[in-house]
Amino acid sequence: SYRTNSLVLECSKSPIDFYEELETIGSGAFGLVKKVRLKSNPDTIRAMKIISKSNLLKGINDANLIEEIYILKNLDHPNIMKLYEFFDDGKHYYMITEYCDQDDLYAKLNKLYCMNQIVVKFLMGQILNAVSYLHSKGVFHGDIKLENIMLYSTTKNTKQRFTMIN
Numbered sequence: 105s106y107r108t109n110s111l112v113l114e115c116s117k118s119p120i121d122f123y124e125e126l127e128t129i130g131s132g133a134f135g136l137v138k139k140v141r142l143k144s145n146p147d148t149i150r151a152m153k154i155i156s157k158s159n160l161l162k163g164i165n166d167a168n169l170i171e172e173i174y175i176l177k178n179l180d181h182p183n184i185m186k187l188y189e190f191f192d193d194g195k196h197y198y199m200i201t202e203y204c205d206q207d208d209l210y211a212k213l214n215k216l217y218c219m220n221q222i223v224v225k226f227l228m229g230q231i232l233n234a235v236s237y238l239h240s241k242g243v244f245h246g247d248i249k250l251e252n253i254m255l256y257s258t259t260k261n262t263k264q265r266f267t268m269i270n
Contacts, residue, residue: 119152119191119198135159135196146229150188153199169197175243183234185254205257210250227253 112189123140126149130137135154142148155169176187178198191198206212213219219227231253238245 117191118193119200122189123150123200124150125152127208133159140200149203151201151203153201155197157195157197162266172241173197173199179238179241179243181237183230184237197264204254208251209253209255212255213250 117201119140122143123145124146126139127152128136131141133168135156137151138154140150157166160166160169160250173187173190175187176225179189180186185204186202187199189198189200193198231248235245235248
């Protein structure tokens with residue numbers, strides 16, 4: 105069965121019917137994040153966050169996660185990661201989002217050790233703009249940290265945006 109709301113597809117099928125897994129790009133307490141390719145359009149690369157229902161942290165239940173997904177799918181800002189699709193196969197939740205090809209800000213700073221002041225000013229402007237947008241929608245992020253700020257390659261992004269809050 106399919107449902108759409110705010111241009112986000114919700115489906116009870118497996119995302120493997122629609123996406124080819126390319127590589128694992130991250131892991132955490134909830135599960136894995138994989139780089140995937142849309143089978144019907146191989147030029148479309150996205151990220152697939154796989155959340156095992158059995159691994160949900162104490163204090164976070166299905167209702168909390170569904171509420172977060174509902175909030176995400178109703179946001180539309182250039183510096184907030186876009187949620188495209190949501191799958192539930194009974195054992196896992198799958199969130200299909202924009203793919204950020206330059207890691208997170210924490211990893212980038214560990215590699216660079218320092219950043220140009222102009223770049224820092226630009227990044228901070230984008231972060232504050234995204235937070236302001238969230239607050240205008242009545243949303244409080246609650247977990248803004250370097251690991252949740254994803255980076256784009258400016259050469260691959262025609263909008264020239266560097267950051268995205270995850």
